[in-house]
Amino acid sequence: MNHSLNRIPAASALAACLALASVPSMANVKVCTFPGSPSAALDQTIARDVFAQAGIPATFVKHGIGDGDDDGVSLKELDRTLARDCDVIAGFPRSTIADASNSKLQFSRGYLRAGYVSIEAPDANPQGAAKNTVAAMYASPAQLIAVQQQSITLDLENTSALTVDAVAKGHAQRAIVWYPAVVAYRLAHPQQRFTVAAARSPYADWQLVFAFGTRTAALRERIDAALDTLSNDGRLLAMTRDWTMPANAIAEISADDPARYRDGPRALHASRAVVQPALLAAANANGAGGFVKIAADAASGAPSFDQAQATHGKMLYSSACAKCHGAQLQGVTAPALQGPAFAPASNAHLTIGGVYTYMATNMPADKPGKMKDQDYADIMAFLLYSNGYRPGGAKMTADNVRASTTPLNAGK
Structure with a gap:
């Protein structure tokens, strides 16, 4: 909500002023951005003006956040x-999909809606298989969104810049990519043009915010007040104008499910995401820059599992998956694996076999496919159990769960 102080009743305004005055001022607050983020320059620009407006001295730390490993930053x-x-x-990406409720972090209001979009290059001329190819960054929300689409070939790239480049050079008909990466690419290649459309998916909507640790959580109110001021006087719009998503993409995201965005974004780090709904053929799946064909046919039927393997799956999950998905499956730097975003009551966008096949082929992100097929099946049993499915007498096998096209609705 954007309110200037002159619109707040006098008593509330006085209380707000006293609250701000009671926050101890910090000298030389150290501000970090994510290394390699295409929005890093914008994030620094916004941070300078916001901290100046808030009257908080700030310096920027170049290497405060490490590059992390292949499965992101926990x-x-x-x-x-x-x-x-x-x-x-600065520039912490947040989405509605994961709830980092156990985090010690505090978050400001958003300063830029920076979602995932679908792009094409009208000047490119894809030939042959490229006409049916969609590019996406490996182990990212872009891949998650792309594989929801039927009958495509997926070109997995190692960076968002290479994903955009695949479209520009005609290696792919289109790409699913984070919009700031499109802006950064156009800044580096001023002659390049793209058409931009919404990537219609619950995983597409993101905002950039400031994240605070326990030592600086008290600064959040002052930063939010500064963001409100910059928004109300037009300075925030001026700084973000070149990075703002096209109106058609924003409108389609908002129209997808207005209730999903009513309460604002929740925490999810943008660099990595995992669970996918489509069935991925195992061929060529180990090459991050290779091609993976999306398969649309498989046998149907919800697989049975027993309690022992669900218990074993929980142990495996804790050691291999909890870092990104959370100890309680609540989502941390990757989507939640429990609840309506993952297993809704009806109209699921994931299938049981699709989740298993993606997981067994692409996870963990630091070493895809490193587990045995049966271990992945046990983890899948744990995920089903955690989403309301009841154990039975038969043990789930890799073959019968891979073959399942049953929608992943919440178990009864």
């Missing part, structure tokens, strides 16, 4: 960073 790592190297993170 909340534990971020908590450690904010306790040691940084006071605030």
